[in-house]
Amino acid sequence: MYKPKFYISNQILKNIGSIEASKEIIDHAPLLPYFEKEFREDALVRSVHYGTHIEGNELNLTEAEKVLMGHNIAARERDVQEVINYRKVLEYIEQFRVQSSEFKITQDLIKELHRMTVYKILPEAQNGVYRKTQVVVKNSLTGEISFRPPMAVAVPFQIKELLEFIESSKNQDIHPVLESGIVHYEFVRIHPFLDGNGRVARAFATLILFLEGYDIRRFFSLEEYFDQDALKYYEALQSVEKYDGDLTKWLEYFTLGLSFELSKIRQKVENISIDARLKEKLGGAPILLSPRQLKIIEYIQKVGYLQNQAFEGLFPMISEDTILNELKALLKAGIIKKHGVTKGAKYIMS
Numbered sequence: 001m002y003k004p005k006f007y008i009s010n011q012i013l014k015n016i017g018s019i020e021a022s023k024e025i026i027d028h029a030p031l032l033p034y035f036e037k038e039f040r041e042d043a044l045v046r047s048v049h050y051g052t053h054i055e056g057n058e059l060n061l062t063e064a065e066k067v068l069m070g071h072n073i074a075a076r077e078r079d080v081q082e083v084i085n086y087r088k089v090l091e092y093i094e095q096f097r098v099q100s101s102e103f104k105i106t107q108d109l110i111k112e113l114h115r116m117t118v119y120k121i122l123p124e125a126q127n128g129v130y131r132k133t134q135v136v137v138k139n140s141l142t143g144e145i146s147f148r149p150p151m152a153v154a155v156p157f158q159i160k161e162l163l164e165f166i167e168s169s170k171n172q173d174i175h176p177v178l179e180s181g182i183v184h185y186e187f188v189r190i191h192p193f194l195d196g197n198g199r200v201a202r203a204f205a206t207l208i209l210f211l212e213g214y215d216i217r218r219f220f221s222l223e224e225y226f227d228q229d230a231l232k233y234y235e236a237l238q239s240v241e242k243y244d245g246d247l248t249k250w251l252e253y254f255t256l257g258l259s260f261e262l263s264k265i266r267q268k269v270e271n272i273s274i275d276a277r278l279k280e281k282l283g284g285a286p287i288l289l290s291p292r293q294l295k296i297i298e299y300i301q302k303v304g305y306l307q308n309q310a311f312e313g314l315f316p317m318i319s320e321d322t323i324l325n326e327l328k329a330l331l332k333a334g335i336i337k338k339h340g341v342t343k344g345a346k347y348i349m350s
Contacts (some may be wrong), residue, residue: 001168002161004182006247012178015255019177022262026216029269039219039265044068047090047206051223052082054230055198059083081120082199089116089203094218097210105166105207107159110192113203117196130155131194146234147241149191158190166208176212180205181254185247188237202226219265225257292318292326297349300336305346 031039049057049064057079059067066073067083092113096103111128118127130152137146150158162183169179184205191197202223209215226233236253243249292315299314300306306314311323327347330336339346 002158002165002186004165004186004247005245006178006182006251009248009252011252012248012255015252015259016175016177018259019255019262022259022266023214023216025266026219026262026269031269036217039217039268043219043221044087044090046221047223048083048087049223050221050227051199051202052079052086054223054227054233055082057082078121085117085119085121086199086203088119089113089199090206092116093203093207093210094215096207097215103211105163105211107156107163110159110200110204113200114193114196117199117203118193122195126194130159130192133194135191135194137188137191142231146238147189149189155190155192159192162186162190176209176214177255177258178251179212180208180214181251182247183208184254185237185240185250189240216262216265219269220258220261222257222261225261290326290329292323293330296323296326296330296347297335300347300349305348307346308343 045061045065045068048068049059049061052064053059057064059073059075059079063073063075064083067075067080068087073080115128132152134148134152136148138144165186166179166183174182184201187201187204188197193200206222232253236250239249239253240247295314296306299310303310308320311318311320315323327336327338330347331338334350336347337350339348
């Protein structure tokens with residue numbers, strides 16, 4: 001069975017501590033459904049764009065977002081198809097969040113991830129089929145050979161060993177984030193398919209996090225971290241071979257990426273989350289608010305308060321009486337409160 005070689009460095013400990021602290025806050029932050037939806041959609045767009053861009057996809061973030069919204073754009077057909085495919089892959093793995101202890105990742109599941117990733121990109125006969133030839137992995141930025149994966153004949157056996165490691169890790173003391181990083185590297189090293197390995201590896205690593213309860217509300221995108229400095233990403237992957245199979249440097253890089261991403265999300269969540277006391281006051285019941293009310297709350301959370309003179313800038317062409325009615329509903333629900341009685345009164349969060 002595959003046994004990863006690494007040690008828990010001070011950097012890894014620091015990164016894991018930061019991840020756990022951010023996870024705790026993000027998981028328990030009381031958010032309006034509107035913001036929950038916005039965070040997830042933003043993470044999906046970023047994951048899809050950066051997860052394909054690092055592989056050479058030429059679409060920019062705006063173009064990728066338009067494709068995901070169903071708009072037609074002038075671009076290479078392959079680039080558009082890659083974006084569509086990767087979204088389907090990420091949406092597909094969401095269904096496997098926190099499965100029962102009996103659930104097992106199989107080679108069939110891995111092959112299905114690959115089929116979805118390369119749909120209409122590779123010839124159909126190669127979709128979900130392990131490679132039959134020897135290949136080399138090149139840095140997409142420099143064109144240099146990064147490493148030489150194992151012989152094709154060894155692929156099924158090494159994937160089987162990796163799946164056995166995943167299964168055995170349930171009984172071992174391996175942190176889920178480290179397990180995800182190990183799976184990411186090992187899949188890239190094995191390079192089981194002719195194309196699409198990077199995207200499948202990143203989706204596979206995300207799936208490991210989901211299964212271990214680290215979906216973190218699906219607010220994060222590791223792909224953005226990898227793509228922001230692709231050279232560092234490839235160097236981190238290559239460090240394992242450089243240090244005779246030791247994954248420590250790679251895991252330091254991988255955990256730092258998740259720590260960095262979750263810290264950004266944590267800050268955003270803290271800026272807009274509804275005070276926990278308010279949620280308790282409302283008995284944890286769903287809060288159904290109009291788009292205008294959501295915009296009012298977002299404004300108050302950003303500025304600190306809302307006054308009548310800001311109405312026109314916030315809602316052009318909307319009457320003051322209409323806005324006051326929206327405010328009355330928020331006051332009645334106990335979401336905001338009013339200081340003062342004249343037009344200079346301030347509306348603040350309760």
